[in-house]
Amino acid sequence: MIRALALALCLGALAAPAAAQDADRAKKEAAAQQRLEQLRRQIRDITAEQRKLEGERSAATRDLRAADARVGEAVRALRRTEAGIATTETELAGLHRRRDELEAGLSGQREALAALVRSAYALGRHEQLKLLLAQDRVADLSRVLAYHRYFQADRKERIEGLVGELRELAAVVRQIQDQRDVLEAARAAQQADLATLEAQRGERAGLVATLEAGFKDRAARLAALGRDEAGVLKLLEQLRDAVADIPRQVDDNRPFASRRGQLGRPLAGSVLAAFGGRLPDGRGSDGWLVAGTAGAEVRAVAPGRVAFSDWLKGYGLLTIVDHGDGWMSLYAFNDALLKDVGDWVRAGDPLATVGSSGGQGRPALYFELRRNGQPQDPKPWFRP
Helix, strand or coil, X not given: CHHHXXXXXXXXXXXXXXXXXXXXXXXXXXXXXXXXXXXXXXXXXXXXXXXXXXXXXXXXXXXXXHHHHHHHHHHHXXXXXXXXXXXXXXXXXXXXHHHHHHHHHHHHHHHHHHHHHHHHHHHHHHHHHHHHHCCCCHHHHHHHHHHHHHXXXXXXXXXXXXXXXXXXXXXXXXXXXXXXXXXXXXXXXXXXXXXXXXXXXXXXXXXXXXXXXXXXXXXXXXXXXXXXXXXXXXXXXXXXXXXXXXXXXXXXXXXXXXXXXXXXXXXXXXEEECCCCECCCCCECCCEEEECCCCCEEECCCCEEEEEEEEECCCEEEEXXXXXXXXXXXXXXXXXXXXXXXXXXXXXXXXXXXECXXXXXXXXXXXXXXXXXXXXCCHHHECC
């Protein structure tokens, strides 16, 4: 009795810290989720303020933002359809492999069944009676009968197994047919998404051409569609303040400054405009303009947290990743944004797809690296 009581006390003492740890972990997770929701509300408020300013400045900006948003939604719909097709094709390949395995096993069972049928035919021609009459002793007769019963049972079991495999094969064939139907429906949806996307891109191209025709000179165009550097700096400062108290949740916690010369490029392509050069519209480049194919994935150059994922004047559909210690990377002119505010990303994670939003004439990625809001030359930061 005393030993049992002591054991119970020991178990209770061991369980108490574990329960406390679970409660503490749950409390921390709830607090982190609350901070994330607060961060997203702050970013939404900041974004709404930016949009209000843009709307007040230019009707052309509002129209272009709406066109870019429609293209972005069409691209996301297309990516969802493509992901569904890829999943269905993987499942279909697995069903084909299972069918091949069953057909191979079925071939062997058919040969065994053929031998059983031949044996049964032989026994049906009085071979069993001949065997019985040929036995000189009762023991031999009993043994033959026992062997025969085993033989019959084995034959029955094999036939039942063969019937079961045939049923399973028929079920797999039905699954393959159903998956093919799903795949064909997904492909039809993809074709519809592609048609929608091309229509939206055509609409945007027509809008940009109309805007270009409406501007009397380059200065007027830049005033309507160009970057507002003061607004960008204010945005970056607000974002930095908003995410400053959010703890890091990625497994690579090295300071960004230690990654100099080690970053992977956000997009493989030729550099159309380098840092300090000129963009095609005549604006100065505070980063790199990299040539790309519409729809290609834009990837994060380092771990961090998405601080902004929306449309911004002069940048189009823009993602900003906060890397800590005042460092941020900007990815602009995208056709679709794949991450939401507050999402943690690792180096190489897809952030967006290459496009021509913001009034650009060709698909490309505009990339900037900033520290405390000030643009930095990206070249020394990338791997050779």
